[in-house]
Amino acid sequence: MNKQRKTIIKTEIDTLRALRKAMRSEPTTPAALAKELEASKVRIVAIHDEEQDAYEKMSEKQQCSTAGEIAEESIALLEDAIDYMDELVMDVKDSEELDFSEIGYSMEDVIDLLSDILNM
Numbered sequence: 001m002n003k004q005r006k007t008i009i010k011t012e013i014d015t016l017r018a019l020r021k022a023m024r025s026e027p028t029t030p031a032a033l034a035k036e037l038e039a040s041k042v043r044i045v046a047i048h049d050e051e052q053d054a055y056e057k058m059s060e061k062q063q064c065s066t067a068g069e070i071a072e073e074s075i076a077l078l079e080d081a082i083d084y085m086d087e088l089v090m091d092v093k094d095s096e097e098l099d100f101s102e103i104g105y106s107m108e109d110v111i112d113l114l115s116d117i118l119n120m
Contacts, residue, residue: 001071006117008047009117009118012044020104020108030096033103037092044078044110044114045082048078048079051075058071074117074120077114080113081113
């Protein structure tokens with residue numbers, strides 16, 4: 001994971017934390033929250049695709065090195081984060097009334113996955 005993608009991940013973590021905090025203090029609708037979460041998911045997908053491309057451009061020797069292993073782990077964590085975001089967006093879209101505590105916990109799961117990437 002290069003420095004630029006790590007910076008984008010850090011920004012995404014900050015964005016999700018701010019959204020989670022705002023959700024507690026400012027009323028929102030399921031549609032509005034789903035739109036924000038979907039935008040976040042799109043940015044995470046873009047990071048994933050860039051990391052996947054970078055991994056695929058590595059030589060076989062590099063892929064088998066520590067750098068390759070870290071790239072594979074990062075890709076897997078990003079895939080997990082995308083899956084969580086998909087579920088979260090669907091849950092929010094399907095809800096008539098938002099359960100902010102449950103949504104906050106799900107957002108924290110995504111934040112934790114992204115943070116794991118930064119700590120590699």
